[in-house]
Amino acid sequence: xxxxxxxxxxxxxxxxxxxxxxxxxxxxxxxxxxxxxxxxxxxxxxxxxxxxxxxxxxxxxxxxxxxxxxxxxxxxxxxxxxxxxxxxxxxxxxxxxxxxxxxxxxxxxxxxxxxxxxxxxxxxxxxxxxxxxxxxxxxxxxxxxxxxxxxxxxxxxxxxxxxxxxxxxxxxxxxxxxxxxxxxxxxxxxxxxxxxxxxxxxxxxxxxxxxxxxxxxxxxxxxxxxxxxxxxxxxxxxxxxxxxxxxxxxxxxxxxxxxxxxxxxxxxxxxxxxxxxxxxxxxxxxxxxxxxxxxxxxxxxxxxxxxxxxxxxxxxxxxxxxxxxxxxxxxxxxxxxxxxxxxxxxxxxxxxxxxxxxxxxxxxxxxxxxxxxxxxxxxxxxxxxxxxxxxxxxxxxxxxxxxxxxxxxxxxxxxxxxxxxxxxxxxxxxxxxxxxxxxxxxxxxxxxxxxxxxxxxxxxxxxxxxxxxxxxxxxxxxxxxxxxxxxxxxxxxxxxxxxxxxxxxxxxxxxxxxxxxxxxxxxxxxxxxxxxxxxxxxxxxxxxxxxxxxxxxxxxxxxxxxxxxxxxxxxxxxxxxxxxxxxxxxxxxxxxxxxxxxxxxxxxxxxxxxxxxxxxxxxxxxxxxxxxxxxxxxxxxxxxxxxxxxxxxxxxxxxxxxxxxxxxxxxxxxxxxxxxxxxxxxxxxxxxxxxxx
Amino acid sequence: xxxxxxxxxxxxxxxxxxxxxxxxxxxxxxxxxxxxxxxxxxxxxxxxxxxxxxxxxxxxxxxxxxxxxxxxxxxxxxxxxxxxxxxxxxxxxxxxxxx
Numbered sequence: 001x002x003x004x005x006x007x008x009x010x011x012x013x014x015x016x017x018x019x020x021x022x023x024x025x026x027x028x029x030x031x032x033x034x035x036x037x038x039x040x041x042x043x044x045x046x047x048x049x050x051x052x053x054x055x056x057x058x059x060x061x062x063x064x065x066x067x068x069x070x071x072x073x074x075x076x077x078x079x080x081x082x083x084x085x086x087x088x089x090x091x092x093x094x095x096x097x098x099x100x101x102x103x104x105x106x107x108x109x110x111x112x113x114x115x116x117x118x119x120x121x122x123x124x125x126x127x128x129x130x131x132x133x134x135x136x137x138x139x140x141x142x143x144x145x146x147x148x149x150x151x152x153x154x155x156x157x158x159x160x161x162x163x164x165x166x167x168x169x170x171x172x173x174x175x176x177x178x179x180x181x182x183x184x185x186x187x188x189x190x191x192x193x194x195x196x197x198x199x200x201x202x203x204x205x206x207x208x209x210x211x212x213x214x215x216x217x218x219x220x221x222x223x224x225x226x227x228x229x230x231x232x233x234x235x236x237x238x239x240x241x242x243x244x245x246x247x248x249x250x251x252x253x254x255x256x257x258x259x260x261x262x263x264x265x266x267x268x269x270x271x272x273x274x275x276x277x278x279x280x281x282x283x284x285x286x287x288x289x290x291x292x293x294x295x296x297x298x299x300x301x302x303x304x305x306x307x308x309x310x311x312x313x314x315x316x317x318x319x320x321x322x323x324x325x326x327x328x329x330x331x332x333x334x335x336x337x338x339x340x341x342x343x344x345x346x347x348x349x350x351x352x353x354x355x356x357x358x359x360x361x362x363x364x365x366x367x368x369x370x371x372x373x374x375x376x377x378x379x380x381x382x383x384x385x386x387x388x389x390x391x392x393x394x395x396x397x398x399x400x401x402x403x404x405x406x407x408x409x410x411x412x413x414x415x416x417x418x419x420x421x422x423x424x425x426x427x428x429x430x431x432x433x434x435x436x437x438x439x440x441x442x443x444x445x446x447x448x449x450x451x452x453x454x455x456x457x458x459x460x461x462x463x464x465x466x467x468x469x470x471x472x473x474x475x476x477x478x479x480x481x482x483x484x485x486x487x488x489x490x491x492x493x494x495x496x497x498x499x500x501x502x503x504x505x506x507x508x509x510x511x512x513x514x515x516x517x518x519x520x521x522x523x524x525x526x527x528x529x530x531x532x533x534x535x536x537x538x539x540x541x542x543x544x545x546x547x548x549x550x551x552x553x554x555x556x557x558x559x560x561x562x563x564x565x566x567x568x569x570x571x572x573x574x575x576x577x578x579x580x581x582x583x584x585x586x587x588x589x590x591x592x593x594x595x596x597x598x599x600x601x602x603x604x605x606x607x608x609x610x611x612x613x614x615x616x617x618x619x620x621x622x623x624x625x626x627x628x629x630x631x632x633x634x635x636x637x638x639x640x641x642x643x644x645x646x647x648x649x650x651x652x653x654x655x656x657x658x659x660x661x662x663x664x665x666x667x668x669x670x671x672x673x674x675x676x677x678x679x680x681x682x683x684x685x686x687x688x689x690x691x692x693x
Numbered sequence: 694x695x696x697x698x699x700x701x702x703x704x705x706x707x708x709x710x711x712x713x714x715x716x717x718x719x720x721x722x723x724x725x726x727x728x729x730x731x732x733x734x735x736x737x738x739x740x741x742x743x744x745x746x747x748x749x750x751x752x753x754x755x756x757x758x759x760x761x762x763x764x765x766x767x768x769x770x771x772x773x774x775x776x777x778x779x780x781x782x783x784x785x786x787x788x789x790x791x792x
Contacts, residue, residue: 049791208790211775218779219788 027652030177032166032261036207036643037225038216040621040635043209046160053202054079054102055655056185057193060114065091069098074193075658077102079201081185084108084166084461085121089155103163103203108262108461110169110178120462127155127258128459131429136308136638138381138433139426146425149454156258156459163203165650166259166461170547184652196657203650209643214632217622222641224630226555226618227254227303228563229311231343232280232570234290234297236611238345245295245352247489249482250312250431251276252305253562257461260551264464266524267455269306269550271361271475273562274519276301277569278479278511283487284573288505291576293490295352299574301566302431304552304617306459308638311617312431316438318615319346335626342613348435351442353391353489356432358448359455360478361471376415376478379446381436382424391443392417394494395485401495402480415481418451428454447478466524472517479511527561535568535604537588554642555618563614571603571612583607698731703740706732714748722759725752
């Protein structure tokens with residue numbers, strides 16, 4: 001008994017001692033990695049086949065990086081810490097050619113002055129391509145298509161065979177990581193990088209991914225990049241045969257950047273998502289009920305748009321084909337998998353207009369010398385210009401009546417045709433392209449804040465902030481124009497032919513600036529804000545989420561906070577108003593007592609009837625087999641997948657100089673030899689002694 | 694304990710050598726190599742049947758042929774298995790992650 005206790009105690013002590021010595025040697029750090037992704041032809045992003053280790057080396061400027069690369073006398077491998085904006089293809093090549101690089105740490109936001117927003121370069125360079133996703137767009141066949149992001153560096157499409165991690169002081173945990181790494185890097189700098197012991201970081205970033213998307217999916221080491229799109233219509237009784245024209249109001253919900261945990265995309269996508277939600281809210285207050293109008297309104301919020309317009313292309317593909325359900329399961333279908341089949345009620349031939357919000361978060365400065373203020377731009381496809389001109393004229397006309405004094409003082413118009421300078425650039429990269437590929441005759445207008453070039457923050461990890469006045473005004477303006485135009489389209493009238501009742505009704509459509517501001521706050525800084533909380537009760541969780549990334553994630557394997565919120569919000573805005581009976585409440589706060597009817601949903605503690613649905617979004621080149629595995633069906637279409645990983649981690653520890661490491665090794669070998677010799681000798685001596693006895 | 698080869702009679706050696714030679718055709722090419730190594734010490738005994746010598750020579754030729762075939766296959770497999778797609782995966786026992 002005593003013996004067993006002793007053994008147990010010894011084991012416990014050994015474990016504690018091992019844990020203790022691990023903690024003394026290593027400091028595990030929270031991490032924001034760059035990961036590996038694959039498409040039909042190859043890989044992008046980061047991979048490291050073995051655990052990379054590098055002494056921390058701090059570089060604050062371009063000169064520092066050049067100096068590091070050319071500096072002699074540096075003996076080991078290094079983890080180079082640099083501001084995010086110095087992470088360029090040229091610098092990566094320079095560092096790699098020095099043969100001293102183990103890994104890179106890019107600081108996006110930090111408390112040190114060199115990382116402050118004011119230290120950022122005035123001109124950012126978008127890490128996306130010169131024409132994002134255009135290879136899957138409407139003009140993919142045109143080798144000379146217009147380049148919307150001419151300064152794009154294409155960094156996102158580079159392959160790195162070493163780890164790259166980000167640091168960002170966005171929350172407590174990440175600030176701790178930042179402090180630990182910066183403190184260590186500063187210690188090394190103080191020690192001149194040659195006075196050992198120095199601080200080193202070890203990285204584990206092994207990606208299982210292999211070759212290309214097809215191979216990786218076959219081996220089961222990848223998951224399709226994707227998520228859930230959301231569509232909603234106030235017309236609960238919409239059918240594919242009702243012959244009622246449909247007005248589509250569309251926006252994207254996700255964006256991309258090098259570090260998926262940091263992906264925000266305030267300008268890249270959040271501005272358009274907020275615009276759509278604000279439009280839905282304003283239209284829901286129309287004094288003429290939307291479901292009584294001659295035309296349907298359809299809101300579409302697509303996800304995985306940053307990945308070859310996967311969300312919109314899949315939606316258009318599904319509504320355009322008759323679904324042949326081989327294994328039906330009530331209202332859904334098990335194979336091919338569809339969680340519901342209500343999208344079949346949307347007849348693409350009935351779509352009569354598409355109005356899309358693109359990047360609308362930052363109105364540019366006023367055009368000097370023209371007397372006109374900053375304006376939004378309405379883009380149309382030139383090949384179908386005739387069909388779209390009426391819609392374009394209407395949106396410009398609406399813009400001239402909206403008048404937004406704060407955004408555009410003394411302006412003559414608040415939106416103008418993007419081709420008003422006589423150059424036909426066609427549509428910028430947008431979800432509308434997916435519709436036009438299937439139905440080229442649909443009148444389509446894409447509203448953006450740029451005429452010729454996308455934002456320099458497109459797909460950048462720095463696209464994470466907004467201005468409480470400028471951004472809100474800009475979105476408010478775009479939402480006002482879109483909501484009024486959509487309202488006129490749904491009524492099938494224009495400004496000149498409106499009846500007095502209609503004129504009064506359209507006057508009731510006002511964008512709520514506070515809502516725009518709240519939405520921006522909730523979607524960028526704090527998911528546990530009162531607005532989201534009123535729908536989803538997120539603060540009830542033990543760790544209420546704050547800033548959440550806007551990377552779409554991998555299909556079915558991650559929670560989809562923004563689609564869930566967008567669904568709840570749109571469900572509430574498109575709910576069927578029943579004047580005779582008040583809504584049933586308590587379905588969320590008291591679920592055991594109050595249960596909603598089978599055709600109703602519980603949204604914000606109320607049972608409501610709504611035609612708001614999710615729609616799976618992943619590359620249309622990928623299909624799901626009957627055994628739930630994925631395969632490549634058409635490699636010419638988007639097929640983005642993300643690699644499965646081994647656990648990713650960073651740990652900080654002290655390294656001694658290479659010389660003392662050699663001494664340690666030699667001493668160890670000598671000690672082992674000595675021990676073996678001693679054992680042999682003593683064995684002989686004992687044998688001899690025992691024999692003589 | 695088996696009898697050492699030196700103490701075996703010539704007929705016994707002939708039987709062993711034939712068994713090993715024929716056994717090699719049951720997808721056990723190492724038996725041919727073993728045949729040569731096993732009989733080697735007594736290969737020049739005058740009382741040995743000339744049949745044994747023939748078995749040894751054929752075992753040698755076949756084992757070298759198998760070595761060449763295996764080595765070539767291995768080289769081709771390692772070099773091309775990733776390009777063979779699904780078939781390459783089926784032929785691989787343990788798939789190597791990351792490639």
